[in-house]
Amino acid sequence: MVDNFSLLISHGLIAIAIWRLISRDDLDHEDAPEPDADAIGFHPRSPLRKPPRRGAGITDA
């Protein structure tokens, strides 16, 4: 009785989880992350850091 109750509740929840997963697009595809402001890559992104000025470093000859 207790065993069946335990199996029923856990398997019921697994079934609901699978049902919800099937309809979730982000199971197989995720959007690309927001680009880093400073494009460092290997350091934690600091949200407080001021983003570089648009066009900085690109010079029009």
Added chain:
Amino acid sequence: MRDLFFLGFLACFLLGGFKRPFIFVLAYAYIDIVAPQRLSYFLLNAVPVSLIVFALAMLGYLLADQEKTHSRFAPRQWLLVILLGYCAYTTSTADFPLAAQDKWGWVWKALIFAIFLPLTLHKKLRIEALALIMVLCAASIAITGGIKTLASGGGYGVLQLLLDDNSGLYEGSIMSCIAIAIIPLILWLMKHGTIFPPDWRVKIFGAGLIFACLLIPVGTQARTGLVCIAVLVPLLLRFAKYRFVYAGLTVLVAIVTIPFLPQSFTQRMGTITDYKAEQSASTRVAVWAWTWEYAKDNPLGGGFNAFLQNKITVDMVETSENDSITSVDVTQAEEIGRAYHSSYFEMLGEQGFFGLAIWLAIHVGGLIRMEMVRRRYSHTINPGEQWIAPLATALQNGQIIYLVGSLFVGIAFQPFIYMLIATQIGLDTYLARRRAEAAWRPIRKVRTVPAKA
């Protein structure tokens, strides 16, 4: 009836896999943890269901995973490959070839799955889904254990966890360790879950499940479980905001709870400090000493189940006081083929110093990597990254609890733990890829303005 239930459930599970191939991976995790083929009487146990679902999971990934180029192979997966290869070698030179083959029969599956699993975990939702399925599968055993403990108080070797079988998670000491190790993961799912978003139902179920997990060591009366709880509390308090308030409350709850615990439980827990008078504990220490001597003579390891050759004799000292006279009784106990009762000595005896070193590198590597992830993301203010540091902490805490619990239980190759390690690797490689993607910029062409004449 139960057979039909499992068959129907598994059929639905696998049907989901044909729509979304990652579901096959979850189905294999379910089969590995719950082992429905062992819970059923005739239908499922007649077919190699585990092998079939593993093949489906592998094929699903190879043929239908649209973004498998996002998979990464981490250094710890290479360590798992080396461990697998080394275990194959020690099995071929084992002291007890047949017994070694027997254990190898399930160890290689656990290791192969642990190597394969992180490749599939290249989406955040997949990592969460695996964590959820692991917890819910363990819940199927924890809930029944918790209710039975509340109803009867349990007892050492008495509490039956769904199955009268001392294998997998159905063994009392193993389940005690795992039940406590998953508590940090349950707490994470309660707060950051998106499959079951946090609401009052999730909170009630999560709290009930944690309570059931805490009852498992009481019901099974496994001393390992009590040690694991003692480790869990400071780990949970490590990052708590009001840790001293919670620490005080924990002590209060512990004091209030003790009178309600079964007497047999408190008596058995008392033997933790008085191990010399208790056969189970004192032969365990003797086996560890034997294993150390054995490893010195056989540094490459004796292969799986090498403990079968040990012969342990221990003097058990029992001191009793009667009318100010202290009497000391010394009795001798002899045991043959005593199991290691410690994952560290299990690795040392079976896989030698090299195997133990690889195994430790896998685990210590996990602790370090999760700490690095936690530190990197703990101060992020990006709402999309709030789940990362707590998950890394939960996976790290679960592993610490396992590593402490496995001091006293031989669970070095427990598949559940390898899934936890795979989740860590999956999280780590997923984040590394996302960071690289975020940092990547195409080289812009420098626009040149034609010179005016």
